[in-house]
Amino acid sequence: MFGKTPAKEFRFLRHIAFPLRIFLLLLLISLLLMAALGQYLSASFEDYLTNHVRDMAMHQAKIIASNDSLVEAVKNRDSQRLSEIVGKMATGSDFDYVVIGDRNSIRLYHPNPQQIGRPMQWTKPGALEKGESYFITGKGSIGLAMRAKTPIFDEQGKVIGVVSLGYLVSKIDSWRLDFLLPLVGVFVLILVILLLLSWFFAAHIRRQMLGMEPQQIAQVVRQQEALFGSVFEGLIAVDPDGVITAINRNARKMLGLSSPGRQWLAKPIAEVVHPASFFTEHIEQERRDVLCTFNGLNVIANRGVIWSGDELLGAIISFRSKDEISALNAQLTQVKQYVDSLRALRHEHLNWMSTLSGLLQMKEYDQVLAMVKGESQAQQDLIDFLRGFFDDRQVAGLLFGKWQRARELGLILNITPGSQLRHLPEGLDSTEFAAVVGNLLDNAFEACLNYPESDKSIELWLSDEGNEVIIEVADSGCGVPEALREVIFDQGVSTKTDAPGEHGIGLYLIASYVERCGGIITIEDNEPSGSLFTVFIPKVKIIYGSSSNDSDC
Template sequence: MFIREITHWFARRSFQNRIFLLILFTSTIVMLAITWYLTDITKERLHYQVGQRALIQAMQISAMPELVEAVEAHDLPRIKALIDPMRSFSDATYITVGNEKGQRLYHVNPNEIGKYMEGGDSDDALYNAKSYVSVRKGSLGSSLRGKSPIQDSTGKVIGIVSVGYTLEQLESWLNLQISSLLFPMALLLLVLLYCARRFSLHIKKQMLNMEPQQLSQLLIQQSVLFESVFEGLIAIDSQHRITAINQTARRLLNLSQPESELIGYAIHHIVLPEAFFYDAPQKNKKDEIVTFNQMKVIASRMAVIIDNQPQGWVISFRNKDDINTLSLQLSQVRQYADNLRAVQHEHRNLISTIAGLLFLKRYDNALALIQQQSESHQKVLDFISHNFRDHHLAGLLIGKYYRAKELGLELIFDPSSFVEHLPSSLSHNEWISIVGNLLDNAYNTTLLNREGSRQIECLINSEGNEVIIEVADQGCGIDENIRQHIFERGVTTHNNGDHGIGLWLVHSYVKQANGDIIVDNNNPFGTIFTLYIPFTREE
């Protein structure tokens, strides 16, 4: 029952305290075992050393010629005169001298003289002339004694010398030696307690201050979440080895192996090219268009930071084609809506003007206005349809032309613009995104500058080995502080938050097609964006 209560009490403690108590209990057991072992070794060594000391003293005393003569003559006063000085200098409890029969001739207690030695351990010395150590109980209690025979000149045993140390005296010496170990042992125990506390705190920190059951539940939840998300997820450690990969990632990368067989592999053995995983390890990447195993994806990379050092990364990615399909549909719908709105706005103003002229019966003026507008629009439409053979691009430019007029701007096409076809390194949707975002950016920045003109110039030409796209606005220009970061996601020259994506997309597509972007200042106001996108070798 007691053990069960202790077990229940222990189980209710926090994991940190359980670790501390377990280490404390183990350390205490180890310390007690070490103490017992040291005590036993010290006791054994002490008994051996004291026994040898008693034996040597007994042998030295028994060999004294004066003592031999005194024992032969049974001269008790002389024996006493010889032994008393020795006993005062010896640390032995007693020194006893006996005759050949074992009767005491000298003893620390005069009343014991004449009595037989007790303990029954004198026979080997008296009858076999041996010197030895024994432990027996005598008149002074149990003692460790060294015995040696007294022999005359012929070798005959005529007596015996016994030098003894009581076990109580040995116990006091043992306690003295053990007590000298108590302080270092106590200090060692305190050090162990401190280390146990620090270790338990370290374990708690490594477990994110959670209990094992909480950590287990979190891992299960994360595992379910890891497998349920729509995006592909790959976790790698600081050595770029795979530690986790979900089912979506394996499907998108055409990997047939289960997760257990992929864990531990270097990422460049599974996904190529590997530059996305190794470039700028301290920097996070977000929504970059890259190629994984010959498939275009939009990928992000987040570092796992522990103690201000990257200990791994989590890579999320999704099929670019899936996003492109939705993006294309949205951009087409938006483009159609913008075109219709711009045309509606333009025609509504024109119709209102014509209706007013007709009401005033100015028929000639109304007819002239109709012809003027028709010729102006038709000239631009003819230029676009003739010089831009790509229908998607032509449709975009027509919509942007009407959008400019709706905003009170003028989109001017360079006469040298001509596009027979566009490089296949980018899809139609990506080309539309590049041109559309450049023009939208030019419109927005031009509207912000009240000092500049309202003209936006556009040049698109594909007659050489590359496509050249140049858009010049009359806006406020780009601050030098952000010029180096203008193509980063979220960076914008506008105040409202609905910007910072367009130029980032343009830059991503241009780099994807191995092209270049040059940003220059326009005269007197604004910025010129020039793009160079090469044709592929097959084209």
Template sequence: MKLRQLKLKQRMILILGIMALIQTGFIGLFALHYLERSLDEQIGQRALDVAKTIAAMPDVIQAVEQKDSLYLQPLSISLAKTTRARFVVIGDNDGIRLAHPRPEKIGHSMADDDGDTGYPALIEGHGYIAKAVGSLGWSMRGKAPVISADGNIVGLISVGYDLNRVSEIIQRYRLTLILVILGSFIVSAAIAVWFANHFKKAIFGLEPEQIARLFDEQRATLESVREGIIAINSAGEITTINQTAIETLGLPKNGSLIGRKIDEVLPDSCMLDVLNTGEPQFDQEVWRGDHCIIANRLPLKQGDTITGAVSSFRRKDELDMVSQQLTRIQQYADTLRSQSHEYSNKLHTIAGLIQIGASDKALQLIGQETQSHQALIKLLMKAVPDPVLAGCLLGKYNRAREMGLTLVIDPESEMTSLPEKLPREQLVSIIGNLIDNALEATLKHHGNEGRVLLAMTDLGNDLIFEIEDQGPGIPLQQQDKIFEKGFSSKTNDGHGYGLHLVKNLLDKLCGTITIESGSAGGSRFTVYIPKNKK
């Protein structure tokens, strides 16, 4: 089975166990080797010290000079027992044995056993340590020269200690080491199980491959959304930022922003406030250069601990564009609905007149309807050649008739010089919202048969639109508040946004709007839009 096929817990147990086994084994082998060398050195030094001590004995020096094997043979055996050495061998200056645990070896060269001639001791006069196998087996030997009173080297003392004791000690430690290795493996496995459970809990029980896949999905998701997203950790360092955020904020694209402090990248950011207080912020307007940004900021929490903050934002003009498009769609829907409803009523009336035999009345109604629409279409074609604005006005005309009202367009109106750069969706949003407000105010105050007047002119440097209703009028103290977001004289929800949108659109077009009392007691809104935006 491949390692990648195992679960994370199994992998961690296996890897940590193998690591513990390797580490403990390596340390154990090193310890055994070091112990063996240390024991060898200690035994060898002891053998050398004993050899030097024997070589310095006057009786031994005299007997070696005289090559008195009869005296040296029992003495060597006695010294070996006293020093607990395996053997004490004494030789003359030619390396010929004068004393040996085996009497038959006396008179033979000391090099017969291991090839060691004792050169450093016999020629250079230095004691040394050697590990070799001889006629008595493996032993650690210390060899020292026997020096006469006049300074001549007259012989050699070789003291050997058996290494079987060293092997026994090493074997005992080797068994202990194996038990330690097994114990370390079991402990490591237990720690691995605990750590794997804790780690799996911290990563919500996911496997590494799942985390990698989620990371790729998150990165792709962040780059696919049209909102800018920035996330920071508890230290205020940027951990996540997508390309949209970089482009919206005008940040450098060639440098890495991950890991940098948010107050270094965006000195005016309020994300640190969210990090410190833990309070979310919604729909905050922030100016970045010459454009406004709508931002939402939320704290990131693990339990009750704040671990960071995330901010999502988008340019306000993009949101306004979406709102304008929705308004335009709503206007088209209202136009179609009002036309459908109006023509349905007309058709039912005509059908009823035909059924009761009043064909003349039916023809007269058809003529009036055709004449009315033809006159309006002729006026719009002449005064408003732009199809978008003309379509908006035609839709509002039909909606007014559906409400039992009349939208009167001044026949002297003229709007033939609309600038090419003027966004048509913004223009119809402004005019459409003002007409809708005028119709609702007229219907509420005047009832059916009320009128809304519209006059347009493009003479001079401005486009001028006048919308006059027959509503109750707007008190002077409210004229500065009606353009605020959410302000409305109506009690039901869903109002207070139309005039706010009108004001925002006019600000973008560098236009203005004035309010005054109308001739019929209502209000007159006058819109001025410059043809050439400064």
């Protein structure tokens, strides 16, 4: 219960803005420092002044006690002579009074004549007998004063009297005030300057913190770290000098950088990414969808500029592998092909139903029955074949759709008897395997359509007997020129020239899947015209060598 009291007492501070708390803290620290410094200077000056007055009083007392005229006057107990001597010595001196007594401490001279003949006060017992000098502070006949007492010796060194020289405490206090008052003024001036500096510092902190509290800044930092970590793209932030201020995990992974990421912070981007021109040149300009190469990786990069008013704070660069985007586009294209196949099937069925409707209205029932039986039997035979020999339903559906698409395009797709697929090769899922087969068939369709002399037939043989899955697609199109066979599977390479920017993805995607699983692709001429694409994919993944470029399937 008692442990919670301080938290409750200072809970109100949470409702004060952080810059104001900084200002109050600096103000409190300044006051404490000024108070401590003032106390130290005051005490030091007090010690200095006390010691100085003591030394000065004792020195003046000894000078007076050693005066020959004064010694002679003390011997003769001549108070009038002593008054004259003391009056001359007091001229130009700052002590307040002098009292002279005989060896028995009976006053021979006193500023107040009425005190002559009376015993001196604050006499140290035995001091005159021993010839000692001493210093005392106390209230005497003149008032509260600091006194220096020293003996008077004759020619034989015998003590014949005593000199008591005093400084009033009131005068010492006035000297102290003369020193402390200007010091207080200086302290007040310094305190005002510290207050102004503290206020400017607090205002600077408020601007730097964008008016946010530390808790809000901590939350923003945690959100930024979470955001950087969750973004699939690579993200790198740099300052205007090209020094890395932030980098996320995906950026390190794509660029081949080791973890943890903090070791890359505060390093020049040129030491981490090669080439680094996209990060450093014309950094004040935003850029969108720029093809770049970072550490040998082809990427599509974007650059956003960070401003604070008119001040450039840096830029943040996001990038993603161009190969991944290309592969994604190819897969989306494959999905589009599925849709096109369904559309073709629907279109054909609509035509077929229109024909049936017309025959029924014409009461040609025999033809309707024959047409229904023939169409249904052909469809059913194909479905039974695909369901019986192709265990993967996605691949079977793809082949059925491609068969329908071929009919719509005026082509003939023949699935060679004996084709079967019981198990997919290790490392390829249904979507990826269907993408391989679908792209091979699409290329065959286009090759036949673009070659007038083609007989419009395409042959497909697919088998998983033995240790490999084999896919053969033969078309009767124009074939693949010898000059392109070595590079036909590179990204962006295509035999089509009508719209180069839209081709060159399908075969690249096929090659990436097959190579990933240790397979091979061959291209041969298909007599009398066309090409024969053959794909060999091991059922069990094979990795050739130990190259770091090989990826897991």
